[in-house]
Amino acid sequence: MATTFSAEEKAAMKAAVAEKKAAQAGADAAAACAEAIAALTGADKELAETFHRLVAENTDLAAKTWYGMPAYADAAGKTVVVFKPASKFKMRYATIEFQPAAGLDDGDLWPVGFAVARLGAKEQERVAQALRSAVGR
Numbered sequence: 001m002a003t004t005f006s007a008e009e010k011a012a013m014k015a016a017v018a019e020k021k022a023a024q025a026g027a028d029a030a031a032a033c034a035e036a037i038a039a040l041t042g043a044d045k046e047l048a049e050t051f052h053r054l055v056a057e058n059t060d061l062a063a064k065t066w067y068g069m070p071a072y073a074d075a076a077g078k079t080v081v082v083f084k085p086a087s088k089f090k091m092r093y094a095t096i097e098f099q100p101a102a103g104l105d106d107g108d109l110w111p112v113g114f115a116v117a118r119l120g121a122k123e124q125e126r127v128a129q130a131l132r133s134a135v136g137r
Helices: 007-024 029-038 042-058 121-134
Strands: 062-066 069-073 079-084 094-098 113-116
Touching: 007 029, 007 062, 029 042, 029 062, 029 069, 042 069, 042 079, 042 094, 042 121, 062 079, 079 121, 094 121, 113 121
Parallel strands: none
Antiparallel strands: 062 069, 069 079, 079 094, 094 113
């Protein structure tokens, strides 16, 4: 049985290859993240900008991209959290997803992501708390 990839999956793979080449060439990862956010539109852009601000205010994570999406890495360069825009996957909501480098472990079960339709004050505090936990603050 032949496996085919969707256009979105193919684009993500191309973005990952481009990111690796850019990193090897010494590209500015923070600038790439800013460009990824600037390229978004509508609610995705507003949510990504708010999330970017929350990361900056609550962690020491470095901005970068991950498969072409805004992402944030620890001092070892490991991706900790990613903002996945709704438009990229044709979903009704964006997601904030924590990767294995995030220190969210809590027993045998813990959340690693949020579906995000809006980031009001209450939601921002919840995300900020998760970010602080992810980096051990």
